[in-house]
Amino acid sequence: MRLRDSNLFRFIIFVLIPLIVIIICGFSSGSYYAGLVNLFGINVILVASLNLVNGFSGMFSMGHAAFMAIGAYAAAILTLPANQKLISMPGLPEWLIYMRLPYPVALIIGGILAAFVALLIGFPVLRFKGHYLSVATIGLIVIVRAVLDNEDELTNGARGVTGLPNYASTWTIFGAAVICLFILYRLIRSSYGRGLTAMRDDYVAAQTIGINLTTKKISAFCISAFMAGVAGGLWGHMQSVISGKFFYIDASFKIVETSIIGGMSSLSGAVVGSLLMTFIPELLAPLETGIEVFGIRLPELYGASNLIMAALLIVIIIFRRQGIMGYSEIITESLFSAKTYSSVLKKSEYKKLCDIVAHKIKELSSRVKSKGA
Amino acid sequence: MDGFIYFLIQSVNGLKLGSVYAIVAVGYSMVYGILRLINFAHGDIMTVGVYTILVLMTAFGVPLWVTVLLSVVIAIAVGLATERIAYRPLRTAGEEATLISSLAVSIFMQNLIMMIFSPQRRAFHLPEYLSRLHTIGFIKLSTMNIITFAAVFIILIVLSLVIKKTRIGMAMRACSDNLNASKLMGININAVIVTAFAIGSGLAALSGLMLAGEYKTIDPLMGFVPGLKAFCAAVLGGIGSLSGAVLGGFILGIAEMLFAGLMPTDFTAYRDAFVFVLLILVLLVRPYGILGSKEGGRS
Numbered sequence: 001m002r003l004r005d006s007n008l009f010r011f012i013i014f015v016l017i018p019l020i021v022i023i024i025c026g027f028s029s030g031s032y033y034a035g036l037v038n039l040f041g042i043n044v045i046l047v048a049s050l051n052l053v054n055g056f057s058g059m060f061s062m063g064h065a066a067f068m069a070i071g072a073y074a075a076a077i078l079t080l081p082a083n084q085k086l087i088s089m090p091g092l093p094e095w096l097i098y099m100r101l102p103y104p105v106a107l108i109i110g111g112i113l114a115a116f117v118a119l120l121i122g123f124p125v126l127r128f129k130g131h132y133l134s135v136a137t138i139g140l141i142v143i144v145r146a147v148l149d150n151e152d153e154l155t156n157g158a159r160g161v162t163g164l165p166n167y168a169s170t171w172t173i174f175g176a177a178v179i180c181l182f183i184l185y186r187l188i189r190s191s192y193g194r195g196l197t198a199m200r201d202d203y204v205a206a207q208t209i210g211i212n213l214t215t216k217k218i219s220a221f222c223i224s225a226f227m228a229g230v231a232g233g234l235w236g237h238m239q240s241v242i243s244g245k246f247f248y249i250d251a252s253f254k255i256v257e258t259s260i261i262g263g264m265s266s267l268s269g270a271v272v273g274s275l276l277m278t279f280i281p282e283l284l285a286p287l288e289t290g291i292e293v294f295g296i297r298l299p300e301l302y303g304a305s306n307l308i309m310a311a312l313l314i315v316i317i318i319f320r321r322q323g324i325m326g327y328s329e330i331i332t333e334s335l336f337s338a339k340t341y342s343s344v345l346k347k348s349e350y351k352k353l354c355d356i357v358a359h360k361i362k363e364l365s366s367r368v369k370s371k372g373a
Numbered sequence: 374m375d376g377f378i379y380f381l382i383q384s385v386n387g388l389k390l391g392s393v394y395a396i397v398a399v400g401y402s403m404v405y406g407i408l409r410l411i412n413f414a415h416g417d418i419m420t421v422g423v424y425t426i427l428v429l430m431t432a433f434g435v436p437l438w439v440t441v442l443l444s445v446v447i448a449i450a451v452g453l454a455t456e457r458i459a460y461r462p463l464r465t466a467g468e469e470a471t472l473i474s475s476l477a478v479s480i481f482m483q484n485l486i487m488m489i490f491s492p493q494r495r496a497f498h499l500p501e502y503l504s505r506l507h508t509i510g511f512i513k514l515s516t517m518n519i520i521t522f523a524a525v526f527i528i529l530i531v532l533s534l535v536i537k538k539t540r541i542g543m544a545m546r547a548c549s550d551n552l553n554a555s556k557l558m559g560i561n562i563n564a565v566i567v568t569a570f571a572i573g574s575g576l577a578a579l580s581g582l583m584l585a586g587e588y589k590t591i592d593p594l595m596g597f598v599p600g601l602k603a604f605c606a607a608v609l610g611g612i613g614s615l616s617g618a619v620l621g622g623f624i625l626g627i628a629e630m631l632f633a634g635l636m637p638t639d640f641t642a643y644r645d646a647f648v649f650v651l652l653i654l655v656l657l658v659r660p661y662g663i664l665g666s667k668e669g670g671r672s
Contacts, residue, residue: 054469058469060469060472062476121653123657124653124654124656124657125653125656127660128656128660131411131468131469131472132608132656134411134472135411135601135604135605135608135652136649136652136653136656138601138649139601139605139646139648139649139650139652139653140649142598142645142646142649143646143649143650145646146642146643146645146646147643147646149642150642150643249597253476253480256473256476257477257480260473301488302487302488302491302492303483303484303485303487303488303492304484304488306480306483306484307480307481307484307485307488309480310477310478310480310481310484311477311481313473313476313477313480314458314459314474314477314478314481317463317470317473317474317477318459318462318463318474321463321466321470
């Protein structure tokens with residue numbers, strides 16, 4: 001009997017505790033740690049959507065930062081008040097300047113724009129084998145950055161857009177994250193998703209059973225870009241400042257890194273990876289400003305945290321290629337199955353959990369004893 | 374008439390840039406041809422080479438030709454070390470794993486250089502005898518540019534001969550055709566891959582010197598985008614083909630300079646973006662590049 005077989009245990013770990021943390025953060029908005037938890041939520045959307053492309057369909061995109069940027073700027077343009085847009089983005093057409101939409105609609109339009117760009121880039125590139133997509137998507141980031149930095153009239157140039165209204169509360173972010181996870185979870189369990197994994201595992205075999213590779217690839221790429229656009233809109237309104245430099249190659253690499261460390265072929269991996277990659281750099285951050293270890297003052301090691309993460313990435317890719325979670329979907333399965341929730345009401349589940357815990361304790365104590373003897 | 378002269382001057386500038394791209398692209402193409410690996414760390418090996426030159430020249434006052442030799446040696450050592458540590462364990466794991474690994478190596482090297490040398494830009498000056506300008510008609514070329522031109526053709530000829538005539542060259546052609554079959558035929562594929570990485574890394578260090586001499590500043594991230602552009606050049610010319618890589622490098626360099634020079638000044642900031650747009654357009658029309666064949670064979 002393992003702990004994870006108990007539905008009640010799953011409920012406590014994957015639903016109850018996160019819910020409590022989210023509720024605490026939701027009511028203490030503005031605190032530093034609430035901000036980190038929000039960032040975690042956005043990372044989950046980004047990484048899970050990237051996994052649809054990189055993990056489940058065997059392509060390799062690195063362009064998530066570009067799609068984020070598109071979503072963030074679109075959402076900003078659609079939600080900023082007209083007087084602010086007249087100052088920072090006077091080049092916009094008049095109807096856009098005076099248009100203000102509700103935040104969720106703006107997010108979705110941002111996502112649609114990102115998906116449209118993905119279609120433009122995916123069409124020429126995804127017809128071929130090999131990983132041209134990764135270079136083309138890095139190219140897309142360079143292109144988007146150039147546009148953002150140079151179209152002063154439309155994007156306020158490298159100064160960026162400031163003063164975005166703080167619409168992205170903890171509730172909005174995690175609401176969006178759960179919706180995205182749910183959509184992706186249903187998607188990869190549908191015939192469409194099985195087609196994607198078939199294509200990843202053996203494209204010839206997939207073709208012979210009637211899967212249209214190009215359509216599949218492009219559609220998966222667009223869905224992923226849509227979610228990245230939404231995440232970008234959330235990110236912008238959380239930070240309240242956006243500019244091209246936040247959406248450059250390094251930002252994109254971080255998303256790819258997170259996806260690989262957590263496990264590319266698992267949505268639960270996206271959650272675990274985001275958790276690690278949001279909070280570990282916080283622990284490593286003191287290295288960059290210099291810390292004291294055993295009384296010795298280390299010099300400022302600029303880039304140390306990125307260095308350690310890169311080394312970790314190499315180690316993981318060599319020794320555990322499938323990432324931490326591998327192909328397990330334990331988190332999403334527990335989140336979206338009725339069994340987890342109904343277990344709260346069942347007496348037998350409580351008994352089962354007690355039994356398992358008792359068994360574990362007995363096992364542990366006997367092991368300690370045998371070591372002592 | 375002035376317009377025409379301006380056009381010519383920009384074309385020559387394009388040739389200068391193109392020759393650097395060509396050298397990097399040759400190395401890129403060799404590695405890609407054999408391993409099907411988009412080696413993101415290739416550009417960063419270039420940065421390693423440049424920083425080696427800078428340190429040796431400014432700190433120890435070693436003459437340039439010695440530093441260049443040493444930087445090539447160090448770049449080769451770094452290239453082979455990355456191959457041994459990050460790529461060889463993943464040989465059987467498929468393209469994706471090595472791609473990710475090369476990305477991690479790239480981030481690692483960038484941040485290591487940042488940690489050692491600080492992320493600030495530094496000035497980089499070539500010695501006077503290399504940066505001296507020669508005026509031919511209305512065209513100005515530095516000694517370095519002329520050396521670079523010559524180097525491209527020497528490298529192309531030597532490498533073509535190596536690949537066509539020698540045993541290791543034959544082995545390389547076989548490996549780029551089919552790695553597994555070559556292994557079964559008793560070819561020492563490790564030796565082939567090591568040779569390809571050594572050639573690629575050495576060339577990257579050389580081109581780093583040329584690039585730094587042209588831009589006159591260096592920073593820890595300087596290699597990444599030129600590395601990607603070199604990959605674009607290799608794809609443009611037909612990946613896996615040496616003459617294709619050189620042709621692609623020149624086309625890309627000229628196209629970039631003409632774009633920067635002939636477009637209204639508002640657009641010059643789009644230089645880097647233009648290169649990638651060009652790549653996407655080429656993939657749309659001629660996916661296997663100008664000189665490439667569908668199988669990606671070496672010509």
